[in-house]
Amino acid sequence: MKKLINAPDTVLSESLDGFAEAHADIVLLGEERKFVRRRTLKPGKPALVSGGGSGHEPLHAGFVGFGMLDAACPGQVFTSPTPDQMIAAVAEVDTGGGALFIVKNYEGDVMNFEMAAEMAGSEVLTVITDDDVAVETSTYSLGRRGVAGTMIVEKVVGAAAEAGMGLGALKVLGDRVNAASRSMGVALTSCIVPAAGTPTFTLPEDEMEMGVGIHGEPGRRRVKLEGADAIAEEMVAAIAGDLGRGGDALLLVNGFGGTPAMELYLMRHAAGKALAKHGIRIARGLVGNYVTSLEMAGCSLTVTLLDDEIARLWDAPVHTSALRWGL
Amino acid sequence: MKKLINAPDTVLSESLDGFAEAHADIVLLGEERKFVRRRTLKPGKPALVSGGGSGHEPLHAGFVGFGMLDAACPGQVFTSPTPDQMIAAVAEVDTGGGALFIVKNYEGDVMNFEMAAEMAGSEVLTVITDDDVAVETSTYSLGRRGVAGTMIVEKVVGAAAEAGMGLGALKVLGDRVNAASRSMGVALTSCIVPAAGTPTFTLPEDEMEMGVGIHGEPGRRRVKLEGADAIAEEMVAAIAGDLGRGGDALLLVNGFGGTPAMELYLMRHAAGKALAKHGIRIARGLVGNYVTSLEMAGCSLTVTLLDDEIARLWDAPVHTSALRWGL
Structure with a gap:
């Protein structure tokens, strides 16, 4: 294996440190690197939270910032983040407007975000993306997989949230962009x-x-x-x-x-x-x-x-x- | 060879067509695809022209636009562009302020840009970049090679040109950024x-x-x-x-x-x-x-x-x- 790394088990943490250092004007790293959050939150705006296995960069942390995501929860490479990551992220970035989860349709992600939605101390709605037409079910998914269309959903819903749209309408919009x-x-x-x-x-x-x-x-x-x-x-x-x-x-x-x-x-x-x-x-x-x-x-x-x-x-x-x- | 191409000899032309289609708001493709130019020129501003072998994208065409280059001349992959490309580019983008060539230090590039500078119907000055400390001379270069520092030169000099700096001062600035x-x-x-x-x-x-x-x-x-x-x-x-x-x-x-x-x-x-x-x-x-x-x-x-x-x-x-x- 030829990679610019020090050791396989520190790839994620060192990469996140470098990311946070490189973009300190836009993001902050959450405690224990559970999430990457937008540095400046907009009070009252519904919080947009996404995440998933790492290895798909810039998705999702690269889309944290004004007009897009408020937080992204990185799992290990190709591995779902755990519910405590999303719970911690919501606790930090929900400023009163509730939270919208944007989740790619993989069983691990859907289950862990669902658990986090139930346990988070906020109102949470979820948009599941499933834009991949290649196959109807796959190795890690029941139903179609969520792939690059996810970033289109994040961009469009992020702009609407920035413009003042409420949580319920954001969920409807997110589903509509995914369906398109x-x-x-x-x-x-x-x-x-x-x-x-x-x-x-x-x-x-x-x-x-x-x-x-x-x-x-x-x-x-x-x-x-x-x-x-x-x-x-x-x-x-x-x-x-x-x-x-x-x-x-x-x-x-x-x-x-x-x-x-x-x-x-x-x-x-x-x-x-x-x-x-x-x-x-x-x-x-x-x-x-x-x-x-x-x-x-x-x-x-x-x-x-x-x-x-x-x-x-x-x-x-x-x-x-x-x-x-x-x- | 596994590549997303149709045939080796149409890679450059088809790629340039896709580039021009994707960024039609910023660039125009010159006649016979000799260069990529900024769509909207600023009258009287010295024209910044770069180029070199293709295969280094986004360098240079990806840096054509406001605050950076006015034109980029793409050679075949890892092959210098020919003087007629730079001559045609200068003829089109010099709006009266003369032209500054920014050239990576490879023998073919230096020779062809030099020939173009002599034959162009404009005042032309040239900045040669040679930021690579790895070796003192190399396969294609006498002296140090010009590598990624070139884009720093293009950005800084481009901003100065946009702000009204004249041709002679831009050349001095470009040399200074390269030296730093x-x-x-x-x-x-x-x-x-x-x-x-x-x-x-x-x-x-x-x-x-x-x-x-x-x-x-x-x-x-x-x-x-x-x-x-x-x-x-x-x-x-x-x-x-x-x-x-x-x-x-x-x-x-x-x-x-x-x-x-x-x-x-x-x-x-x-x-x-x-x-x-x-x-x-x-x-x-x-x-x-x-x-x-x-x-x-x-x-x-x-x-x-x-x-x-x-x-x-x-x-x-x-x-x-x-x-x-x-x-």
Whole structure:
């Protein structure tokens, strides 16, 4: 295993320390590193709290800040955070407006956030994201997996919370953005979880995993590596078919961590051509490593159909370490 | 070779098309894709023009926009752009203030930018960056290589140009920022140039290339992989020893493309500890993939000693696809 680490069991704590040092203007690290919180809270605003296994950076801690999350609870790599983390986070960032949990649909995450919601001394509502169209159930999930669409939900709901929307309406909005979002990914290589030390899966030199999950879970099919246009067309066909209609959309071309920017932009071009055939027009977009799987090579496409409200909230100012505009 | 591409010879053109589509609010693609230019030029401002081989994205096209570059000329992967590209770029973006070339110190780049400077119908001055302390001469360079410090020069000089500084003063400032900057990198794996199809170099599973160049050129020594703290200490010792003094500094922890954010933040923590021992205080910072080598695993550290002017210009608003704040 070739990694820039000192020891597998201190990767998370040292990485969180570096993150908090690098972005001390935006975030604070909670006691015992149970959560990363926004440095300056807005009194009375419902608190947006997310989290999940580490290894998907910048998701979620990179999205803590003005206009997005109030706290993120990092589990060990690809492992759910424990309920005490979310309970501690809510106790610190709920300033009277209650808390909204944004949770990717994996059994461990859903169970632990649910337990925390019951035990937290606050009113808590939860949005579960399940935007991955690749498979209907998977290794760690009942029902569809929550993947890169999660950050779209966090951005849009975060902007609405900043603008004064109440907890109940935020939950409805979050569910609506999730329902308007579809994703699909492809892996060319596996990642290596530090504690395991060996690749999560092996893929022959000429094959790809179409529909891969963000922990390297199996997708729809393992096939010979194709050209970028053919890959984009297959992912877009799955996404567009599931959306069932065209229109203006936000396109996220998301790198899994090990794919160069040149290839992500090439995929952006390929996806644009494929989306046009399905009547989907890219009105907003983002290209980069946002919801990763450590150093996995590959990418995912996420399409969110826009309406005026979602577009306006997407455009609203945001100031986090990984997403920043308008400020 | 596992890449998200259609064919090796269309990687650059398709990637540039995707880049221009993704950031149409900020950039325009020049005729025959000779350059990427800022969409809205500022009349009379000296034009900042950079460029170099592709494969280092977001450098340089990702830094075209308000407060940074006016144009970037992309060569094929790891291959210098040709003089006609820079000549065409200058013709389009010089609005009367002349042009400043910012060129990484590689023989091909220096020669081609020099030829363009002579043939361009504008007054042109040139800043050569050579911030890499690893080796004194290298495969493609006479003298030190220009690496990630180049983006610091582009940011600081870009802010000064935006604020009204004239061409001669910008050249002096650029040289001064370069002279205040030192970098060193380490590689854990090689990258694969699409046209070659095979790794640029091979590194045993337990070794690293200390002092690697951004094209995979040899560094100081090839040794057994060490822990992150030891790696950071060696790089910081080389940088601090060459700087020769401490003080407030900007630290860039730059990923080469294939290293996860978790590891880059862990290296940020390790570098902070090491810098403190040398009397260098991190007053500004940046962590991420900014000057990459396709999918190479590894990272570099860049330290720029700050004075009030450099710090103020670093903090000034910037609006490019890869660096954005204050707007």
